[in-house]
Amino acid sequence: MFPRPIAKARPAVRVAYKASLPVALLVWLLPLVAVALTSIRGAGDLARGNYWGWPGEFDLVQNYRAVFVTSPIGLFILNSFRITVPVVAASVALACMAGYALAVYRFRANSWLFFLFVGGNFVPFQILMVPVRDLTLRLGLYDTTLGLILFHSAFQTGFCTLFMRNFISSLPHELIEAARVEGVGEWSIFLRVVMPLMRPAIAALSVLIFTFVWNDYFWALVLIQGNHAMPVTAGLNALNGEWVSAWNLVSAGAIVAAMPPVAMFFLMQKHFIAGLTLGATKG
Amino acid sequence: MTTTTADIATTDWRAQPRRRLSRRVAPALFLAPALLMFLVYVIAPIFASMRISLYDWDGVGKMTFVGLGNYRELLGDDAFYTSLKNNVLWLVLYMLAVPAGLAVALYLNQSVRGIRLVKSLFFFPFVISQVVVGVVFGWFYDPQFGILHSIGKLLGVATPAVLADERYVTYGIIAAGLWPQTAYCMILYLTGLNNVSPDQVEAARIDGAKGLRMLRHVVLPQLGPATFIAVVVTVIGALRSFDLVSTMTHGGPYGSSRVLAFYMYEEALSEYGYRMGYGAAIAVVLFAIMMVYISIFVVRMIRQDRGKR
Known part of the structure; x- marks a missing residue:
């Protein structure tokens, strides 16, 4: 030591x-x-x-x-949940399947697709901003939580897929081979054989994505305008501008806004750190 | 389940082709939803931005092709150079989070009672939103009521209004950013330290190595993967710095704390009219800078992957 x-x-x-x-x-x-x-x-x-x-x-x-009472922070918090929870569910579900495909099957485009997900995950948000805003406008989803949910789900899928693919790769491949020999279909193998083993990875990813999406500020600025759909990060910033000298109220708001991810972190600490340090130990 | 050889023999000729087909199609089906979403919302927009950067566009009206006009304008734009210079500053100073994170990790890598709780509390800054971090540090620097000012008064030193002073503003924001980033690096190193081989450390200890020499020659080489990830996430964090600039100064005073990420947003969606094309051009520059690091990261991952398979 x-x-x-x-x-x-x-x-x-x-x-x-x-x-x-x-x-x-x-x-x-x-x-x-x-x-x-x-x-x-x-x-x-x-x-x-x-x-x-x-x-x-x-x-x-x-x-x-x-x-x-005096600010819509209750609504902001609610909006944050209405955005974050579906994003966690959607991106983890998509990534379970995609990660499975990349980890288990061998096909020509495999590594290319994998690095597409990895690379895309690191791009600066600004290069996506104008087209994504335009797309959201054209879908009629600008200033709605759904518009934000769709974008976040898609973007987080990159990181989630990287994570899931590495996790599934580390599972014993014989398990899948054995199931195939038994004549189990590909979908059933995924659902019945692999999924149960993925529980820790799903837990780790869920807390991470929850925190990332909850704390997002940029996309809330770009895709949301009105209070009815605004998450708490952007809402808090607006309050800070309004209540310039009421530090005590802004502080209370900040504590309220920080509480859910903090609680999540404390409840699922082990998973959180396992998720975050993925790859930091393997050489 | 019991499958006899006889069963296989009788069903083989019919089941096999179908299963082979499904094994061919299965990966495509598993991948399709994720890939579709990722292509629509991440990959396609990158190219769309590159295209838009060649146009004059207010976001609603007609797009006018201007070729490299936006980029030519960038070359003569002082605000662009200020942003670029600040981005370099961010990149360089943000790197302090890596050794700082290592230092904190070394400090906390002990097994005394309650250390787990201490470790998780040290990690706290990373869990909370940067908006909260920005708001609090904004108060720290408040020229009238801020803690910096109070301490200065106690010591009889005049303290600058950090966020209102062009000379210090970017440093002030970076300091705020270093707080959560150090926590992030710390957790990476704590995990790394966990995996340092105790045998090697003991062997080196018997050979008389200790302290900094031990760190440099025995421990750090084993922390390579942790260092790599820490550098990557710090670079990306530095180039993504938007939240803190936006919440703490809004780019001010007089645009002196802008970074590319913020300047792009400002140009594309400013209150003086939307300049999507110009904003996209700034984004493309930022993307090009980032691409250098993304490529290094991906190439390393490919190598690692090849080694494993």
Whole structure:
């Protein structure tokens, strides 16, 4: 193990290390601590110029209620869910099939298609912006959640396919061969033999895609105009512009907006990290 | 399931051709939906943008062919050069996230009680939206109430209004971006460190290697894959920097914090009229820069793949 395990160090070093952890954590998360504190700060604090100190008055309930009552953030959050959940389902489903095809079958265009998905996944959004916006307009889906869902589903399919293909490749191929010998059809092999083994990969991908899509801001700007379909990232930015000095309310909004992906991360931590570090270990 | 040789012998001649056919068609069917979506929304738009970049177009009216006119205009556009220069700055400074992530990973790669929770909390900045990051850092830099200003006042040092000062604005935004990016690199390295062979480390330790020398000669070579991924995601993150610029400064002051990604958006969908063709030309330049890195990545993946099969 590197660095040398701290358990083998002198007691003084050990104590110092353990003591340094919470301090480092506090410094590292200072921005978040500040937001959390500000979100429960009373308006009086801000008037007195107490922006960063310990709150003089606590208005937790009042601030969070104010955000929901005076702004459409409830609607924004709902919109974010209405966009994110279908995208996760669609892109993971598409990628399961495509990844399966690329991992199991040998055909001439195989690697080309694979690298098309990989490469497409890294292109800058801006090169897609004008045509995608135009297409969405022409489909009559501009300013609707469906327009955003279709784009995100398609785009995320690239990364998902890369992920799924690598995962299925690592499964024992004999399993599929055995099923074929038994006379099981190709579709049934996919559904009954391979799918059950893909559960961890599906879980990992789902949390990742949820976070990516939830946090998207650019496409919400490009494809959405009205509050009725706006996700919380773009909504929060608009609120920040409106409530210039009401830091406590914007903070409460930021906490609300950050909550779902954070909760997702904590619930599915193992899967999340496994998904993210895919390929970081294999040489 | 029990399939006797007799069964196979009797059914073989009929089942085999059909199954062979289905095995031929199956990959196409499995691929079709994903491929169709990806072609329509990702691959085709790349080429469409390249075409649009040769036109003058407001997004609704008629398109007028101008050839390389948009690109010629770019060459004389100061805002374009500012964006390009800032993109280079982003690329260079964003790379700090890689060693910083490694440093944090080394710091946290211990097994004491509660370290798992600490690790996940360190990863937090990457999970939250960049809009939130932008909003918070915007407050940090606030010239009146910001924490930077407060600290400066405490120490008796005059602090600049970072986001309103052309000299510092891009650095201020990059600093905000480094926060989540370092967290990302950290998690990549933590996983990498997990897979460093303990035998080699022990062997080197017996030979008297330790500290930085151990890191350089024994550990880092084994972290190669993690470093590669960290560099790739950091480059892509740097070139994609849009959210922070948009939320923190909107490109200002006087367009001095623009990057190509933001300038393109501004030109294509600005309040002064849509210039889709010009925007597309900027996007093509950004794409060309990105393509260099995408190619390196894909070529490496092809090699890796060949090695495995």
